[in-house]
Amino acid sequence: MDKAIIIENLSKMYKNNRGIHDINLEIDRGEIFGFLGPNGAGKTTTMKIMVGLMKADKGDVILNGYRISKDYEKAMKKVGCIVESVNPFSYLTAYENMKLCGRFNNDVDGARIDECLEITGLIKYKNEKIKHYSLGMKQRIGIAMAILSNPEVLILDEPLNGLDVEGMVEMRKLILNLSEQHKTTFFISSHLIHDIELTCNKVGILYNGKLLGVDSTHNILKNYSSLENYYLSEVI
Numbered sequence: 442m443d444k445a446i447i448i449e450n451l452s453k454m455y456k457n458n459r460g461i462h463d464i465n466l467e468i469d470r471g472e473i474f475g476f477l478g479p480n481g482a483g484k485t486t487t488m489k490i491m492v493g494l495m496k497a498d499k500g501d502v503i504l505n506g507y508r509i510s511k512d513y514e515k516a517m518k519k520v521g522c523i524v525e526s527v528n529p530f531s532y533l534t535a536y537e538n539m540k541l542c543g544r545f546n547n548d549v550d551g552a553r554i555d556e557c558l559e560i561t562g563l564i565k566y567k568n569e570k571i572k573h574y575s576l577g578m579k580q581r582i583g584i585a586m587a588i589l590s591n592p593e594v595l596i597l598d599e600p601l602n603g604l605d606v607e608g609m610v611e612m613r614k615l616i617l618n619l620s621e622q623h624k625t626t627f628f629i630s631s632h633l634i635h636d637i638e639l640t641c642n643k644v645g646i647l648y649n650g651k652l653l654g655v656d657s658t659h660n661i662l663k664n665y666s667s668l669e670n671y672y673l674s675e676v677i
């Protein structure tokens with residue numbers, strides 16, 4: 442099977458002795474992987490290393506066949522990400538933000554920007570300044586920016602954070618649509634068990650910086666009545 446993401450022996454320890462320990466993980470192309478863990482488990486640390494925002498103490502990440510330690514540009518070429526918060530310029534419109542975001546990419550033109558705004562349901566608001574956007578709309582513009590260069594892999598840190606029920610349902614639909622129509626591979630972190638259960642077809646549990654268990658949602662739900670029960674059995 443073609444692996445979109447491989448994480449090998451990844452470790453990072455902060456001075457306060459917190460961090461992540463020896464994470465190993467493989468994600469097949471087209472999978473929607475849910476990286477589930479409570480606050481402080483190490484999700485953001487892992488994702489920052491995956492996209493090159495932080496250096497690991499040990500281990501490596503292979504994205505689309507390229508090691509971030511050796512071929513960073515090639516590894517990131519077909520990867521889109523939102524790590525920590527989405528921060529578009531509030532005094533610019535959605536369209537202007539998108540244009541700024543795609544300025545170094547020759548393949549991004551007005552039509553592609555419109556296409557991404559269409560996919561994320563923002564085309565109607567493309568000429569509105571971001572300062573008038575709701576939180577859900579800001580999350581969506583984050584996704585629109587992340588998919589601008591047609592990535593094969595999307596790495597999203599807590600994409601549902603702060604969204605209301607409708608916003609979460611919309612975001613979930615968007616992820617599932619991108620997965621079905623574009624075969625995008627997703628690596629999504631969340632502490633929202635129910636949402637991971639509904640969105641992801643593979644789940645990994647991160648706890649105290651250690652990856653406890655990885656399995657397909659299908660297998661988990663064959664053996665446990667809910668993802669929550671599986672989570673509790675792994676954690677306890």
Ligand SMILES: Nc1ncnc2c1ncn2[C@@H]1O[C@H](COP(=O)(O)OP(=O)(O)OP(=O)(O)O)[C@@H](O)[C@H]1O
Pocket residue numbers: 455456457459460478479480481482483484485486487632
């Ligand atoms: N720059 C830093 N210096 C020291 N400790 C840090 C630093 N960044 C994170 N940590 C600690 O490392 C651990 C993992 O943090 P991380 O942000 O990766 O977790 P997380 O799973 O993303 O949590 P959350 O859901 O709250 O964002 C936490 O205990 C955190 O306090």
